[in-house]
Amino acid sequence: MSVDHKPHPKPAQYVQIALVLGVLTAIEVALYYTEDFVGVFTDPLLIILAVGKFVIVVGWFMHLRFENSLINKFFTGGMILALILFAIVMFERAAANFI
């Protein structure tokens, strides 16, 4: 409906994006099994991969990067607020239990 958005990708591009997502998932599962080799890097890597997949689906499949920036602000705002609030709760609970 909105007039001024950039053109959405073509089906072929969607398939390519899905392939990337599939490969990332494969890497994730592989990381799970190679935890003994990768060691402490496993969890950060898994988080980075999940964030990557998240951004790809939101940006391309949900067309967020083609939308008006207002929508982007809402979604990112909600995301950041949730991250801050829940990080505080988690740290507070961890700290309280540690003591």
Added chain:
Amino acid sequence: MSDSHSYPHEPTGVETRKLGFWIFLSTEILFFGTLITTFMIFKGRDFPGIKLTDVYDIPFTSVSSFVLLMSSLTMVLAHNALENNDQEKTRVWLLSTAMLGAVFLAGQIYEFTEFYHKGFELSSNIFSSTFYVLTGFHGLHVFIGVVLLLALWGIGQRQKGLSLDGGMNLEFVALYWHFVDIVWIVLFTVVYLI
């Protein structure tokens, strides 16, 4: 919406329904955020009884995660087909999305029953409770999504087919479906892999 009258609309340039729907999705982040936080807080704790890691079937869950991920692809293809007003293709992709969603749900039901038989019940310990409530809440979202997809597919059987204007159209079902998918992307990592 009839525009026979001169009343102005949408000074932001974003379609009203789309704006409303994205705000809804933004608040859904807080729903799942609360559930995930609870899960994380209880994850590091000692608890009696059977452990979650004892019952996981990672290859199985990986496959069902992949299925859900690919349903996002079929969903976006359905959306794309409707943008080009290709009713036939839209219906095909819609139905395949609903099917993939149903496969994921069937997988989850299978997983839950397996866990249950291994003695991992809702109230076995605090960790099993958080697991079932978190993944179950997501499963409920997938279920609603499948119902919406099938409803759209049914409406698409009519003579005039689907369109991108009016009420809860394909665009919003698609947004909802992708959102359910990104939640699972996070859950797969947080619940199963880490």
Added chain:
Amino acid sequence: MTKIIEPKKQSNIFKRPSSETGIWSWITTVDHKKIGIMYGYAAFFFLLIGGIEALLLRIQLASPDNNFLSAAEYNAMFTMHGTTMIFLAIMPISAAFFNYLLPLQIGARDVAFPRLNALSFWIFIFGGVFLYSTFLFGTAGAPQGGYLAEEVSRLGSAPNGGWFGYQPNAGFKYSPGTAMDYWAIGLQILGIASLVSAFNFITTILNMRTKGMRLMRMPVFTWMTFAVSFLLAFSLPIIAIALFYVTFDRQFGTTFFLTEGGGDPILWQHLFWLFGHPEVYILILPAFGIVSEVLPTFSRKPLFGYPAIVFAGFGIAFIGFGVWAHHMFASAISPVAQAGFGLSTMVIAVPTGVKIFNWLGTIWGGKLKLNTPMLFSLGFIGMFVIGGLSGVTHSIVPADTQQTDTYYVVAHFHYVLFGGAMFGIFSGLYYWFPKVWGKMYNEALGKIHFWLMIIGFNLTFGPMHWLGLQGQVRRTWVYAEETNLGFWNLIVSIGAFIIALSILVFMANWIYSKRKGPEAGFDPWDARTIEWSIPSPTPVWNFSKAPEVKSLDDFWHMKYDEDEDGRPVRKEGADALLAELEEEGLNPSEEIVLPNPSYFPIILASGLPFLGYAVIYKMLPLAILGTLLILIGSFGWGTEPLEEEFMEDLENE
């Protein structure tokens, strides 16, 4: 004659409702004004119930060692008083203002999603009825180690674990029976109502503004609605999940908040106050908005520092998310958290102080007209400052540890929520009375109401400060003679009855003036914002054509110029302009398309209580019935267009 054109009657499940008067026109309405009025009456009804509960509490506490209420009844009454006042009285009465005024203030014909608006209202009604049905169907047994089972009853079984539902006290062990389940699920349903209306208001404000109504030209009340909607949208999901956990703990044997199963009762407090503190601002910000409309009108000056008030509002909303743990200083939270939340609590006083100075700046040097709305607004400032100051004392952790669970806290939040929110709301009720009904309220009765209320209010809640500091514990049904607390408690109880008397005066005024009051005209206050540029009572179509806004306080600038000293000078053509506006407002020259009434919002909403009962009593047929109602509602809704297609009906003219 109007030119509203008759729709072609279509039908999907039912014939489209078409009555314009009578009960069906109210049940099926999607008009924001009618929904607003219904919100107002429903909320006032619950306000009366909550008030009666408070009076029962005060009778019990009027003398030491009293036996008027049993411990069990006292618990039920203070729980229901808090829950009712917050969720069923102040929130919906604010929603009444949002609904009625928001579209008028931004020059819109309705909200963005009219049927969703009706849905919010009906979910609220069904949620309230569900919650109160506990008196009929609920049970509240005797807790382990608590009072005796035979004490429970007389008033029926109501939730008794406090409006905050602290765990494990509100769990199945210490609050057996179904009453607390009614509470948890009732709040869940009410939360859905507020969440839906929050989406609706945010989109309405962003997308339904009329020509020229830039964000920084919106009235402050609209801004505060905007801020409240964000608070609702981002805080309600948290409590929704927490209430799910409570329901699971009580019904399905999980232990989310029970230590014996590895759960964490402090997590409940975190999740509850993550919602609960923004909730405080959800209750008070609408009153901020109302006062910011009333003060400039009756000071005949523009609002002092409009941008500052707007940004302070959002500052409060934002920081309001970061202070929740100051409700938990007496709980086992880490010292770092105590320090951090103590600091953020001090910080939030800053934007609040900014607002106070803005209001004082507004009335400073103004030509004050001390009629009822203005008196309530001035009362608001005074009472809110007292409540705000006692609030800041809670940010000092050691002091707060002393004050926790005493009447000092009760005094504080009543000064904020009654002296603040309710005074603001009464101010608004009087201020917009002529707009809604087209009649003028009785000024003398209004003033009697104000003076009775402010005297009664201070008698009730003022002494609680020192009662609390002397150690009277809240949420306790009785105190001993030897504590010497009896005198001030008696004064407090007398004050409560003076408040009740003032409410009776208000009701008499309302009922009388609505019927017999003098005609108000459409701009009785010589007001500033565009809702006063249309006839009173507001026509169904609001604005006969979309107004074009050229500045902040647009309506004022249509009427007044400034002389070189900045004093307002009435324009020569002002009276003629007003006459023209009224003529135009009553006789729209263009075709008007309004959303049609619908049965489906109420049908959809009626499914939710059945789902609630199904969870409590584990009865599948009820669940099926509830789901069916929701499905029928959604299906009918989805297949019914918002506005029917219109046929030109030429005979109408």
